[in-house]
Amino acid sequence: MRSKMSISLTLVFFAFLGCRTLVRCAYQDDPFYYDKFPDGFLWSTATSSYQIEGGWNSSEKGENIWDRFTHTCCHIEDNSTGDVACDSYNKIQDDVQLLKSLGVSHYRFSISWSRIMADGTNATIKSGGIDYYNRLINALKKANIEPMVTLYHWDLPQALQDIGGWENELLVGYFNEYARTCFKRFGDRVKLWLTFNEPFVVVWVGLGFGAHAPGISDRPGEAPYKAAHTIIKSHAEAWHTYDNEFRSTQKGRISITLDSDWKGPKDPNSADDKAASERAMQFKLGWFANPIFKNGDYPDVMKELIANKSAEEGRSTSRLPEFTESEKLRIKGTFDFFGLNHYTTQLITTQYRSDKKPNYGSDMDAKESQDPSWQRAGSSWLYVVPWGLRALLNWIKDNYGNPELYITENGVSDRNASLQDDHRVEFYRNYINNVLKAIKKDGCNVKGYTAWSLMDNFEWAAGYTEKFGLHYVDFSDPARPRKAKKSAEFYKQLIKDNGFNAPTSASAPTVGPRHRASSVLFMVVTLLVKFLM
Numbered sequence: 001m002r003s004k005m006s007i008s009l010t011l012v013f014f015a016f017l018g019c020r021t022l023v024r025c026a027y028q029d030d031p032f033y034y035d036k037f038p039d040g041f042l043w044s045t046a047t048s049s050y051q052i053e054g055g056w057n058s059s060e061k062g063e064n065i066w067d068r069f070t071h072t073c074c075h076i077e078d079n080s081t082g083d084v085a086c087d088s089y090n091k092i093q094d095d096v097q098l099l100k101s102l103g104v105s106h107y108r109f110s111i112s113w114s115r116i117m118a119d120g121t122n123a124t125i126k127s128g129g130i131d132y133y134n135r136l137i138n139a140l141k142k143a144n145i146e147p148m149v150t151l152y153h154w155d156l157p158q159a160l161q162d163i164g165g166w167e168n169e170l171l172v173g174y175f176n177e178y179a180r181t182c183f184k185r186f187g188d189r190v191k192l193w194l195t196f197n198e199p200f201v202v203v204w205v206g207l208g209f210g211a212h213a214p215g216i217s218d219r220p221g222e223a224p225y226k227a228a229h230t231i232i233k234s235h236a237e238a239w240h241t242y243d244n245e246f247r248s249t250q251k252g253r254i255s256i257t258l259d260s261d262w263k264g265p266k267d268p269n270s271a272d273d274k275a276a277s278e279r280a281m282q283f284k285l286g287w288f289a290n291p292i293f294k295n296g297d298y299p300d301v302m303k304e305l306i307a308n309k310s311a312e313e314g315r316s317t318s319r320l321p322e323f324t325e326s327e328k329l330r331i332k333g334t335f336d337f338f339g340l341n342h343y344t345t346q347l348i349t350t351q352y353r354s355d356k357k358p359n360y361g362s363d364m365d366a367k368e369s370q371d372p373s374w375q376r377a378g379s380s381w382l383y384v385v386p387w388g389l390r391a392l393l394n395w396i397k398d399n400y401g402n403p404e405l406y407i408t409e410n411g412v413s414d415r416n417a418s419l420q421d422d423h424r425v426e427f428y429r430n431y432i433n434n435v436l437k438a439i440k441k442d443g444c445n446v447k448g449y450t451a452w453s454l455m456d457n458f459e460w461a462a463g464y465t466e467k468f469g470l471h472y473v474d475f476s477d478p479a480r481p482r483k484a485k486k487s488a489e490f491y492k493q494l495i496k497d498n499g500f501n502a503p504t505s506a507s508a509p510t511v512g513p514r515h516r517a518s519s520v521l522f523m524v525v526t527l528l529v530k531f532l533m
């Protein structure tokens with residue numbers, strides 16, 4: 001009796017392990033999941049100021065680093081600029097109409113700092129800029145659409161770059177003043193705030209690699225770390241300003257949006273690849289998330305590796321700056337939710353590089369690659385890997401205590417002008433289905449989803465060559481007319497259904513092989529256990 005009992009328990013235990021392994025591996029081929037999103041799930045779409053507004057010198061707006069960068073040869077693929085872009089500066093009604101038709105509950109846009117403060121300081125507050133955002137916010141509210149506002153989507157006032165940009169700690173104070181002005185002027189109607197969009201891209205692509213404004217690439221092992229340090233402190237101060245001065249009356253919420261790919265192990269059975277994947281995740285997402293969402297400080301693996309390399313280079317201090325104990329306390333927990341932008345996935349292995357110069361890219365001792373079977377998009381970096389989003393959401397849940405999370409960007413590019421964007425429909429269908437699985441099957445605390453982008457726009461260094469829009473924009477027409485793509489119709493229906501309606505029986509897809517295998521295993525184990533009992 002005793003022994004039968006223990007045999008059964010052992011069997012149950014191994015069955016559990018077996019299923020867990022199957023579930024772990026199953027992200028890839030887990031079949032499509034038909035269900036609804038939780039009630040109150042937030043549906044949104046996003047843009048950013050420099051990418052859509054145009055009006056680059058209207059209303060006493062000051063010059064920003066993207067104006068300077070695009071006006072200087074030859075940083076942009078098609079030599080274009082955001083001088084006019086989608087002309088959203090003059091097309092508030094058109095944009096709100098698109099949003100209304102989609103049926104989104106929220107719209108994520110950003111404020112152009114140099115429109116509000118020409119030189120980035122209180123000395124040059126511009127009423128024309130403030131008026132533009134007031135008109136936009138009021139039009140949204142009238143259409144029953146809630147604004148979700150990003151304070152910094154990469155367009156730094158040029159005057160602040162001229163004093164060193166994010167490498168200068170004075171920007172903590174300037175950003176705080178700018179944030180306070182926005183809370184004061186718009187916070188009666190804006191209840192969701194994001195301080196920074198993708199600080200990783202700001203510091204790495206802008207100040208390490210140099211493909212984005214301000215185009216700095218001479219110190220790729222130092223400038224990004226220094227600038228990240230300033231940005232993390234700036235975020236924390238702005239969060240505290242909201243918390244201390246505005247939260248009790250305005251009753252909104254504020255956080256930061258971090259971008260992360262899923263960086264999985266190339267060989268999931270290799271301990272070395274798993275360690276490399278973890279390092280790569282910590283060096284990209286953990287760099288910003290660890291201080292804010294965990295313990296006020298950089299990930300241990302970053303501190304260790306960069307300190308060691310710095311010592312080998314003969315330096316007396318690490319290239320990674322340190323937070324003081326009081327700064328750590330000030331930074332830790334400065335979030336009301338987790339903002340996440342996600343597009344793609346890479347496979348990671350260990351690689352030791354001996355670059356001539358210190359470089360963030362080699363500090364992590366990792367190399368990334370892609371599975372050749374993954375579908376490509378209009379951007380060379382973007383591989384379509386829907387299950388990667390589910391893996392990433394689970395990693396965030398496990399590392400940061402399952403915070404409330406909003407997906408603040410997700411989308412795909414092409415280089416066509418076609419309204420028949422079937423590949424984008426498939427992209428959204430499959431990525432959003434993985435969000436649903438993360439919520440319903442894995443218990444991830446995802447509260448909202450945002451499609452990038454409302455419309456085709458200025459895609460940074462790629463100019464107008466890569467298009468992410470749910471709506472097509474004709475950039476050769478001065479009126480910049482917008483037209484819905486097939487993906488806009490798809491997204492609209494998805495929002496209306498708040499999920500995926502089960503197909504009618506005739507068209508039901510068959511169960512995938514992995515799913516079948518786990519069902520068979522479960523049945524066999526159940527029968528064995530019954531027999532032995």
Ligand code: GOI
Pocket residue numbers: 048051197198201204205209211259341343380381409452459468
């Ligand atoms: C968001 O960034 C952003 O918030 C939106 O504003 C934006 O419109 C949207 O995404 C869509 O992009 C091949 C170092 C070519 C320098 C491979 C490393 C170019 C430059 C791989 C790595 C990649 C989403 C430009 C994150 C900008 C694309 C950030 C992803 C340029 C590359 C690179 C590469 C690299 N990034 N973006 N790039």
